[in-house]
Amino acid sequence: MSRNTIFALFLTTAVAAFGPLAVAEPTRLMVRAQSLDAKFIGTHTGGVDVTLTNARTGEVLSKGRITGDTGDTAKIMQTPRLRGQPLTDPETAGYEAVMDLKAPTLVHVEARGPLGAPAAAITVSSNIWMLPGRDVVGDGLILSFPGLIIEPTVESFGNNEVKIKAKITMMCGCPITPSGTWDADNYVVKATVLEGGRVIAQAPLVYDGRPSQFASPTLQIRTKRGFVRIEASSKVAPNAGVIEIPIDSR
Secondary structure, eight states: OOHHHHHHHHHHHHHHHHOSOOOOEEEEEEEEEEETTSOBOOGGGTOEEEEEEETTTOOEEEEEEEBSBOOOHIIIIISOOOTTOOSOOTTBOBEEEEEEESSOEEEEEEEEEOTTOTTTOEEEEEEEEEOTTOOEEEEEEEEEEOOEEEEEEEEEEETTEEEEEEEEEETTOOOOBTTSSSBGGGEEEEEEEEETTEEEEEEEEEEOSSTTEEEOOOEEOOOSSEEEEEEEEESSSSOEEEEEEEEOOO
């Protein structure tokens, strides 16, 4: 009996005893990041880094970045949606991971962003069972990102006078305006000036006439080593944001 014949018999016996050998199948998973109470996080705010791992073994299955558009405002925020209706379109920000799976796999999905606003960036994760060859695309797996992006500035006028300003947007970069989709009246913004752990001034920031812009009144502050903390929060959703920056009123 030839060596090739013996090997063929061995394979036949193995398949009969254990079944056919598992072959990895390319399996796609679309991952998206949605700003809570708003649209999708994409290129406009720097995107979102995504890592997919085998939840049991820690093996990295795919890594990439969510990029693309924030989506259709009317479809996402205004139109009543029936079960099964798509929320996204081909331009909506997402990352399509392709994993080679030999068996059903519990996949751990971890996403961090928005990368263009490091002070506001958070990490959101979830687990999902993926079956070899069964793609999860379309809207895919949508991760919800609560929070607000705050971009602060301090204007100094001399004589210890300052005005504290902040640009505040949703995590997708969507603007806050009076009577808009994200109504400025639904947001509370305040600044606290501290030095050595002691509060030396506090003031509200109110809408300043331009989209997402909020400002305090002119404040009389005397500090050399203080910092200002700006807090913003929504009255109608869990979203909030906090940022601290140094302040020198001289």
